[in-house]
Amino acid sequence: MQMILDSLSVSMAKMKSLMSPYYDKFEELLKKECFPIGYIISDNWERGTIYALGHNTDYKERYLEELIPxxxxxxxxxxEQNKKRNPLKFKIDFGYLCDEEQNTIYFQLFEVSEKIGVITESFASDLILSIPKDWxxxxxxNSxxxxxxxxxxxxxxKIIECADIFSKHVLLPFISKLKQ
Structure with missing residues (x-):
């Protein structure tokens, strides 16, 4: 068990050092491009949080009957938009996920507004078409x-290339649509 924990600790620390710079890059891009048009970064950010044995923290704080690998x-x-009534809300999630079904590094853009208006299925499909086919x-x-x-x-x-493609083919067109 100790060897497994040591391996996880070293692996996750290395993965975190590779992924953390993208938080700063994406945040800087959003501040530069979206703040002038009335958007802010809200308080629900996560900067390299590591979840093990499942993502639901409330559940883990109470009890853990079943280990989730x-x-x-x-x-x-x-x-989100800097307005009180029906603001448009979005989030960028990225990181590393390993479970029984996947072992991936991912970059994802969500719309979490009450009424979806920007990341429609049509817009998302157009974004996907512009991404090189080897990804x-x-x-x-709505993501x-x-x-x-x-x-x-x-x-x-490979991580740099994936982040750059996400930025070029997803984030920048998304920001352009927000500015319209």
């Missing part, structure tokens, strides 16, 4: 994502 490194940048992409409940499977060939360069 999952580990996640999560970054969240929430963006795994998808649309999921669009790009990801790749972590294997023995994972590298810093």
């Amino acid at each position: 999952e580990i996640q490194l999560l970054y969240t940048i929430p963006l 795994q992409t998808g649309i999921n409940e 669009v994502y790009i990801e790749f499977v972590v294997n023995e060939n994972v590298s810093k360069e």
Whole structure:
């Protein structure tokens, strides 16, 4: 058990050091492009939170009857209009997720507004079409994502490329749509 914990500790620390710079890059981009048009970064951000054995923290604080084999490194940048009535709300999630079904690094843009108006299925489909075909992409409940499977060939360069493609083909067109 000690060897497993040591391995997880070293692996997650390395993954965090590779992913953390993108939080700063995305935050800087959002501040530069979206603050002037009336958007702010809200208080529900996560900057490299590590979840192990499941994501539901309330559940873990009370009791843990069943171990859920999952580990996640999560970054969240929430963006919303600076207005009180029906603001448009979005969030960028990215990080590393390993569970029984997947072992991926991902970058995802969500719309979490009460009334979805920007990241429609049509807009998300258009974004997906512009992403090079060698990347795994998808649309999921008012969101669009790009990801790749972590294997023995994972590298810093692959993470950089994925983040750059997300920025170029998802974030920048999204920001352009917000400015319209």
